[in-house]
Amino acid sequence: MSGTLPERRSIPVQRAKGCPFDPPPELSELRETEPVCPVTMPDGTDGWLLTRYDDIYATLRNHETFSSRGELRTSPIGTMLFARRPAEVGNLAAMDPPDHTRLRRKLQGKFTTKRVARLADPITQIVNERLDEMERMGAPVDLVETYSLPIPSLVICELLGVPYGDREEFQSRTASLLKVGSTMEEYGAAIQGILDIIHELARHKRAHPTDDILSELAQDEELSPEEAAFLGLALLVAGHETTANMIALSTFALLQHPDQLALLREDPAGRIDNAVEELLRYLTVPQFGGERAALQDVEVRGRQIKKGDVVVPALMAANRDPECFEDPHTFDIGRSAATHLAFGFGVHQCVGQQLARVEMRIAIPALLERFPTLRLGAPADEIEMRTNSFVYGVAALPVAW
Template structure:
């Protein structure tokens, strides 16, 4: 175990390129891969930047998931206990509570079940492309394509009326804003949970063949837990994939040699999806945990109660794990497990669905519009630096 204490660093936030994490991560990985850090919200703790250390941390039950949030003024003082997570928000729970929720949902998102969804996703994609093609002039790819696809799919899976999208998309965005106050986030969270809870109660009386209906009929969750689980799935089910589709499209347009390779060989798309997930890593500030006891990680002693951040964007650029130059986008790169979906018992439950949606959306888009291009200079595209989930706010394109 290393006895000398390294210099406390600030978690990097400034990007020199919209597709790359902050350049300081490379230096930190080399000099002090597990280092004391101050995070954007002012909390002090430890930052883990190397691939193997990130995996080890996320797989270690001694790092708890009831974590502090990434917003100024949100965290409680270090000597005060953390508040309990909202009912049903199992990503903020540890075993056995987390295990109870996870077991109920795992069977809903298996590879086999997601593959059965392919025709449904492809039909939604085709409809959105047809509507885009009928438009005159540039369109915003986010609102016309990237956001509707996963929103329609998760609504279909959960049993949520798509016509209510304006409300739940607004609340989702509010929950992810870095400048939102604790009260604003709580209000948005409560609004989504109330909305889902009302739907679930109705499904108890009138059963439906969807995830929310099944959970409601199981009788093992309270109304509040149903609201929380459903709100969490609805939020994660459209926000993350929508941003990967839009940002992935912009990234391919910025790398015309990689886009040309995909057009020449569509069979590369599975590999390209994994490479885009690795390369872009839209969980831009990483995942937070709390040390439940004293733990040694990467040669450093982390005391019980310390906040620890797994810097996913840094781990996914670690040259000791990924072949070739991980700082470049390479759709031919041999697959190696990445960290875009996290790792361990909290690894994203909807990752197979995200893969299905990304493959269908990106494949069809580049086939339908062979001359697709940005309608504005790249430096005029508004990036989501102000959100927990990175991406673009708008993406004007033409063809």
């Protein structure tokens, strides 16, 4: 591409008023006019924002050119820690193959479709217990606090084998990961606190194993105690934050689209799989798909990206790309949206994606069945959104019935 390089700009994060489910409108404009856009990261470093599906797909699958290793820095949004600590053993987010492959394999086998399907009964029990609690409390309630946040947290406790006596503290610490407005220091402290708990639990399970994933990791002679603990943390992050936000935000979206809600209510068993994939595409709560650093000079769509430059994939823009999805800004649970990039792609694709799907497939229909008259407990334009978080969602969602 010839000509002068456009001036670097900030990454667009401001959503249009009254459009809580749509990406920032500037992303759509950039996808058409500047799909590989020079940007300045919140920490002052130079970067490139990708907004087209094909470019993002190609970047995420090419770990040989675009590395996940990097120094600790802020996220593209600037207010939350982007947790990459190359010096720490076992941090999958900061590793490339072959080291990444060796450790990811330890988790991946525990999240096969068949194995996750066996979790349906315990997940259903957790969901029903939360619905009973909502019914006991009576309307209105905050769906985030009473339902969408506890479910994945309790499921993770089951998977990790967190003792019942420690689950309240564990839930409290995991809830802090979703706190709006956390500073880098606060978020880092929350991550470290959880890691300390998992590390201590893994040490105990190495000597006294029980029937859970953390015991399996702790007993694995190929893993160091530090690696086992970090893999436990990876399991927590992969299966918790995204799911908690998706359950609440999906409920909000369905309540704001009564035609789609009616379709799902008509045939929940037949439509929930498609509905979940469309919700994942339409909402794309991991707004940006993890930064990558160029390992060499490379050209993307005519732009010269230099070795060491940061590349930021805007997943929410990719999942609204009209080249890949017809009428992409329309929420349609009848479409086939399985090619979405809501879980990323390539070697760093979310290891807990099947678990997240199962939790959504159980939690959303169960909520709608238990409360047939479910409705928002506040005007839609008063719902506080988590715009300043790496994972998008609602800070609270008051509901009534």
